[in-house]
Amino acid sequence: MGTIPGRSSPGIHAFALARRAGLTSCARMSRTTTTSPRAWAAAHRCLAVLHGASTPTTSAWPAAMACPKAHLWWIGPSAMMTSPRSMIGWNGKSALPAMRDANSGPRTRGYPMPPLAPSLRTKVLARGAQALEFTTFTPPILVNTVPRAGRDACCHCGSCVGFPCPTDAKNGTQNTMIPRALATGRTTLITGAHVTVIEQDDNGHVIGARYLTDAETGPREHFARAKAVVVCAGAIETARLLLLSASSAHPDGLGNHSDQVGRHLQGHYYPAVFGLFDEDVHPSDGPGVSIATTDFTHGNDGIIGGAMIADDFVMLPTVFFHQALPPDVRRWGSDAKDFMRANFRRVAKITGPVHEIPDPGCRVRLADFTDRFDLRVARLSGQVHVETIRTAEFISHRSADWLAASGARHTWRSPIVRRLSAGQHQAGTCRMGTEPASSVTDQYGRVWGHANLFVCDGSLHPTNGAYNPVLTIMAMAARNSQAISQTI
Ligand SMILES: Cc1cc2nc3c(=O)[nH]c(=O)nc-3n(C[C@H](O)[C@H](O)[C@H](O)COP(=O)(O)OP(=O)(O)OC[C@H]3O[C@@H](n4cnc5c(N)ncnc54)[C@H](O)[C@@H]3O)c2cc1C
Ligand code: SF4
Incomplete structure (x- = not known):
């Protein structure tokens, strides 16, 4: 203040x-x-x-x-x-003209705060990116990395998504x-x-x-x-x-x-790929995304569009249990518990927001149901374009390559199926x-x-x-x- x-x-x-x-x-x-x-x-x-x-x-x-x-x-x-x-x-690596890299657009000024310090996961993934000659950067995020505007710096608690910030380091419109x-x-x-x-x-x-x-x-x-x-x-x-x-x-x-x-309701299709490492990669160390590449956002042969890919997002244990267990591990009983106990800290995720093809058939209409004010609620319908699915497939392969080159001994991915993607990043209507x-x-x-x-x-x-x-x-x-x- x-x-x-x-x-x-x-x-x-x-x-x-x-x-x-x-x-x-x-x-x-x-x-x-x-x-x-x-x-x-x-x-x-x-x-x-x-x-x-x-x-x-x-x-x-x-x-x-x-x-x-x-x-x-x-x-x-x-x-x-x-x-x-x-x-x-906003924080991020300062990309002044003299320091510009392939992942940053032209800017006249640097960011107001320094980037997040690298985590164990960042270092491991940097190793793989280097081996594959991917250019990487620290994505700018709306988090205080140093005390600023009367509020503390991030303490890396890991509860960024869906919870209030204990240090008020998250920058939202409210603060x-x-x-x-x-x-x-x-x-x-x-x-x-x-x-x-x-x-x-x-x-x-x-x-x-x-x-x-x-x-x-x-x-x-x-x-x-x-x-x-x-x-x-x-x-x-x-x-x-x-x-x-x-x-x-x-x-x-x-x-x-x-x-x-x-019409043209869209979100972002995120094709998540997980990699199991022999070392700690701390999936719950907040605020999450710490290393990314924009090498596949455009100009990919044979597909339309692409995505920035990154170690996106931080996963609390319950989210990990829901999203990240390998397909061959049962979701109940001792198998799931044993996997969590042994590997929660050793799984990293790479994913990215796939550039979607807008489709007029994906849309918001008024449903026949009403809310507590007796107003008709929104009804969503449609599914992503087939080309979006092909791009998601391509991106998931690049993510798997990155994890493998970083030392993952086993990788697996979330299913890529045609559906409406408007669960997050809703846009276009x-x-x-x-x-x-x-x-x-x-x-x-x-x-x-x-x-x-x-x-x-x-x-x-x-x-x-x-x-x-x-x-x-x-x-x-x-x-x-x-x-x-x-x-x-
Ligand atoms: C958990 C989560 C994590 C995310 N992480 C990222 C991220 O890392 N990076 C990123 O770029 N994006 C992220 N997003 C997406 C981003 O938050 C949204 O794209 C963005 O906030 C959309 O901005 P908006 O102004 O369109 O709408 P919103 O920010 O959704 O604002 C709409 C507002 O309108 C209010 N409202 C709606 N209807 C009414 C009404 N009838 N009367 C009065 N008020 C109403 C709502 O309460 C809300 O406050 C995330 C979203 C979520 C949910
Ligand atoms: S990890 Fe997220 S919620 Fe936790 S202190 Fe940092 S910004 Fe706040």
């Missing part, structure tokens, strides 16, 4: 509606709530209803902070990629962007607010959002009038909300004039584009046909590419929020 300017500054207000009730300490300390959003919106000049925006939303907060007059946050095109890194706290957005004095945050519909006037023009909060007597409905609405609910819920916001002017849902909302006939928004996330309705999250990705998506989502949020604030 010490580095966060706490002043109000002139500009346009953002009004943020976050579904989750809980925020961690930083944001909770400084959050602003109001019991009468309608009165608040009327009294202030309200830029946007930012839908979403609780832990761990990625996209909403750059939008909340961007403003043409902001002293705190100004992103020019050249600074676009570096600003989110230093605002949020980075949200406090900064609130500190500008131009953001009002309502937590525990579930947006149910984007409201329109009789002509189908967007005028705000309706949302529910829990009251002792049951859900209480509110309306927030806004000059513009930015939807950042993630690729599944954003599509669902646009579809739920059908009106007489837009009977198939907002932005759905070309039947594109909800409101793709941006240049033509209203084949996309939902323009290149800045403005929904075609709506001057004041924007999407600003993973839904915009025409493809997720061959990398984890967050940095792209953040960079686009930074770029688009500048465009939004300049045109509203």
